[in-house]
Amino acid sequence: xxxxxxxxxxxxxxxxxxxxxSCEQNLNHDAMYWYRQDPGQGLRLxxxxxxVNDFQKGDIAEGYSxxxxxxxSFPLTVTSxxxxxxxxxxxxxxxxxxxxxxxxxxGTRLLxx
Amino acid sequence: xxxxxxxxxxxxxxxxxxxxxxxxxxDSAIYNLQWFRQDPxxxxxxxxLIQSSQRxxxxxxxxxxxxxxxxxxxxxxxxxxxxxxxxxxxxPGALMGGGNKLTFGTGTQLKVEx
Numbered sequence: 001x002x003x004x005x006x007x008x009x010x011x012x013x014x015x016x017x018x019x020x021x022s023c024e025q026n027l028n029h030d031a032m033y034w035y036r037q038d039p040g041q042g043l044r045l046x047x048x049x050x051x052v053n054d055f056q057k058g059d060i061a062e063g064y065s066x067x068x069x070x071x072x073s074f075p076l077t078v079t080s081x082x083x084x085x086x087x088x089x090x091x092x093x094x095x096x097x098x099x100x101x102x103x104x105x106x107g108t109r110l111l112x113x
Numbered sequence: 114x115x116x117x118x119x120x121x122x123x124x125x126x127x128x129x130x131x132x133x134x135x136x137x138x139x140d141s142a143i144y145n146l147q148w149f150r151q152d153p154x155x156x157x158x159x160x161x162l163i164q165s166s167q168r169x170x171x172x173x174x175x176x177x178x179x180x181x182x183x184x185x186x187x188x189x190x191x192x193x194x195x196x197x198x199x200x201x202x203x204x205p206g207a208l209m210g211g212g213n214k215l216t217f218g219t220g221t222q223l224k225v226e227x
Contacts, residue, residue, distance in 0.1 A: 050210060096212065109154075
């Protein structure tokens with residue numbers, strides 16, 4: 001089955017700890033995205049990547065880092081610099097271009113202990 | 114900065130009713146607009162994508178229209194069913210580093226009752 005997988009489904013972070021969220025896609029998409037969703041707010045873009053080995057900051061990149069070493073994978077690290085990390089994190093991918101549909105994974109819920 | 118508003122924030126209708134969800138956006142310089150549904154605790158499911166050159170797009174019981182110049186889109190759901198209960202999100206897309214940046218509204222929470 002083609003799609004986007006995210007793991008883990010739930011993640012707990014201790015104070016001062018870095019944690020990494022996994023996102024994998026087998027849709028052969030060039031572009032991948034990370035969004036954050038908070039209650040009562042629209043999804044906000046954290047980072048995006050249009051091609052392997054290249055990525056750009058979105059609207060709320062502070063306290064986060066990413067890598068794109070393979071086309072299929074776009075992991076997100078939530079660093080200790082992110083002071084309010086509790087949220088639902090969604091990964092998406094799309095073909096290149098301005099009118100490409102974005103497809104989303106099932107999400108990872110990050111909680112702080 | 115693009116701002117997206119969805120009205121109503123919540124809607125409850127009896128099964129079988131036709132309904133319209135509204136989306137407005139402040140910057141008309143968009144290339145497309147996507148409608149999604151989100152079930153509680155789940156990811157987003159893409160419903161329809163309308164290109165900026167199109168006026169409407171249909172998929173089954175769903176019809177989405179786009180009036181780019183006035184900054185409005187509507188999602189029409191015909192003959193609603195309990196399985197349509199979800200939050201519906203609209204997201205206009207604009208140019209971003211050669212790609213497509215979506216800006217999301219906070220959604221309309223729909224409940225279809227038996």
